[in-house]
Amino acid sequence: xxxxxxxxxxxxxxxxxxxxxxxxxxxxxxxxxxxxxxxxxxxxxxxxxxxxxxxxxxxxxxxxxxxxxxxxxxxxxxxxxxxxxxxxxxxxxxxxxxxxxxxxxxxxxxxxxxxx
Amino acid sequence: xxxxxxxxxxxxxxxxxxxxxxxxxxxxxxxxxxxxxxxxxxxxxxxxxxxxxxxxxxxxxxxxxxxxxxxxxxxxxxxxxxxxxxxxxxxxxxxxxxxxxxxxxxxxxxxxx
Numbered sequence: 001x002x003x004x005x006x007x008x009x010x011x012x013x014x015x016x017x018x019x020x021x022x023x024x025x026x027x028x029x030x031x032x033x034x035x036x037x038x039x040x041x042x043x044x045x046x047x048x049x050x051x052x053x054x055x056x057x058x059x060x061x062x063x064x065x066x067x068x069x070x071x072x073x074x075x076x077x078x079x080x081x082x083x084x085x086x087x088x089x090x091x092x093x094x095x096x097x098x099x100x101x102x103x104x105x106x107x108x109x110x111x112x113x114x115x116x
Numbered sequence: 117x118x119x120x121x122x123x124x125x126x127x128x129x130x131x132x133x134x135x136x137x138x139x140x141x142x143x144x145x146x147x148x149x150x151x152x153x154x155x156x157x158x159x160x161x162x163x164x165x166x167x168x169x170x171x172x173x174x175x176x177x178x179x180x181x182x183x184x185x186x187x188x189x190x191x192x193x194x195x196x197x198x199x200x201x202x203x204x205x206x207x208x209x210x211x212x213x214x215x216x217x218x219x220x221x222x223x224x225x226x227x228x229x
Binding site for chain 2: 004032034036041042043044045046049090092096102103104105106107108109
């Protein structure tokens, strides 16, 4: 069965500090992996995606993530956090099923607080 | 418009009433998805359309939930005889093809009193 685990419900970091958000997944086939960010009252914005190829992927806003098949992980990183990064972050896994759909399975999210 | 548009943004209904939520996907996007996001949770898949065909409705929680996309563009999610547990944010997403990233609307926050 497909599932995503984000073990950290809430993380607080100081502005300028580095950030790593953890994501572990379970998926029966080759996964498509995504990180989305959600600000209060807003929809989800795609930060980055992994479909195949280079396991280190770069996204928007200075984020990057590394796919590690052996660990079933897709952790999100940023070297220096800005106050505007405070939001909810969701990891998601998907892949084409028999209908051709790319349904996404989301984790429960990690809320990031940035302190001055 | 440039993005996925959902209306209304907020909907309050009394238990037992029917509601209809609308989604305008990005023009030209073949695939359309509906998700339900309960408070403090990640989105959960409800249903998927490819053009006007509803190919997967396995995530719809009960037969009170119904979705349509009759002309392969705008989609409507209808909930009949609403119950308090239907309170959630309903997100619509579209993608140009099913194997491409999904673009999400801002959602409709549904509150059932």
